[in-house]
Amino acid sequence: MKAVVCSALTEWGLPPALTLMDWPSRAPGPGDIRVALHAGGVNFGDLLVTTGRYQVKLTPPFVLGTEGAGIVAECGAGVTKFKAGDRVLLQNNDVRACFADEVTLPAARAVHVPAGIRLTDIAGFPLNFGTSYYALAHRAALRAGDVLAVHGASGGVGLAAVKLGKMMGATVIATGGDDEKLRAVQAEGADFTVNYRTEPLAERIRELTRDRGADVSFDPVGGDVFDAAMRSTAIDGRLLVVGFAGGRIPAAPANRILFGGLSVVGAPYGGFTQRNPERWAELMSGLLDKVRDGALKPLVHRRFGFDQAAEALQMVAERKVIGKCVLMSDRGLAEIATDCASSSDVI
Template sequence: MKAIRCKAYGPPASLVIEEVENLKPNAKEVLVTVKACGLNFPDTLIIQGLYQIKPELPFTPGSDLAGIVKEVGEGVTHLKAGDEVFGFVAHGALAEEVIVPSNACFSKPPQMDFPIAASFMMAYGTSYHALKDRAKLKAGETLLVLGASGGVGLAAVELGKLLGARVIAAASNDEKLALCKSYGADEIINYNSQDLKTTLKEITNGKGVDVVYDPVGGNYSEAALRGTAWNGRFLVVGFAAGNIPKIPLNLPLLKGVSIVGVFWGGFAMKNPSENMQNTMTLMKWYAQGKLKPHIHSIYDLEETSNALEEMINRKVKGKLVIKVN
């Protein structure tokens, strides 16, 4: 089968596509013929050796996937060959076939096409876990989303509104912010032309925001933390800016703020039943038309390097998808 391979850590241009051995599922595993793979910002980091998880070289990147079950391993009872599914893996999805743990592989709703299904799990799974389980966001609270036009950011905007919050979306240009407004953002901040801390104070009448959703890191994290309200929650989701900020610890002390880590992949593996409940809720909302993943572009497998370059260069709004087979 064909697969994208990372043979040495480096930029997207260093990836190659080649034939690799066919796969066979073990117990509680599912072999899936991949139809689509959704790209996420961690994919750009893992190929450079900059992510917290470093697979043994060479490896196939890619986490979000949708496809058709080819074979199931012993002990898998909820799926069978021929079922249309979506799911996630630590890596390996940018290929014609992938092995998926059975507890991370779900039946695809008939009304959800493969590109949408491959765009769904990591973005919405991460954001729902962050807002519901980690921040315990309440109706009427104010939520600030940094990097709000990206895959997880846009999902956080949508879910924040569904949960009853007032949502402030922050992004780097007006085009991205227009998309955030169309997804329900109540207020917008262009942090390339507006001072984040000052604007937050103005928007909230000096109170500050109750929850910060931060998948960006870099220079904006401290300003967002300074813009939190008393007993606020600061969600550490990722570091798309490339720099891991060093936060002065007197700030959470003075504001009674909780800094809360969000690692959805770890949560999903350690708490599969809770993750399943979250997934079912998200599926229900999708079926009701309350969630609408935004796909920026669809690329062929052979164009994976170009797609990842587009993501690194901050040109993407919503999700990029790789079409396979």
């Protein structure tokens, strides 16, 4: 099979060392499925892996890619949930290896894709929408009528949180560092936007909420943005710690937590999916039903071929992506060529 292989770890900021090359495929063991992939989602986490900054260190050469969508090619002994030919969505934190023609993984890490959803439209869905839904619904108990502040809102998990927040009935304040990207986020549903490069973040959120602050703050950026989120989350509010895209891991002053009645809540989605594969499958299938019904519309910013993997990752590194990009195999390219029904692309 063909796979996007990371041949060496690189410094942060330099292009990743990725090559499309032949790679051995793996027959499914008991409980596994082998999936012929249409596409894989490109994540910030892939950059962390190629620069050796991810919590799990991989030694090159290895195949990149955590999530994807495709068609079941073969089932290992004992698999009853799937049969060859089923359309599946998968997330594969342990094995990774989704930037490839095919991947073999435990059947528990895949779910059925409802008819009518194009596989290349959904390949980048599991990590972003799974993380954001787990954070908002399971960790912060977001309610209809809440004010939700989503920081880094143009990014993968940020834009998913905006869309999920609107679906769940919240008023959404989207923050980011670029006016053009913020306009795109507003077009995707955010009620208000704040540019944290040009405006005082905490003060603007307090102004927009008549000094109350946000009931729920969603923070995948960290650093100064987290500090501002501490000052702009309402009394008895919930501040979700999702990630540190900005680089600095912040510290939460305990006096603010005490006097603000704040719940500072971690959202370790990767760990959740590994510990609870059944709950993950239930969560993901529920979200896919929302996509099928038109209540959720994932955005694919740009589609690349596998041979353009380094370019796609560089775009993430340069903060040029709105939402998510996907990398397509030849099957994915063929799906796009034969089906122009989707209108979810920006470009």
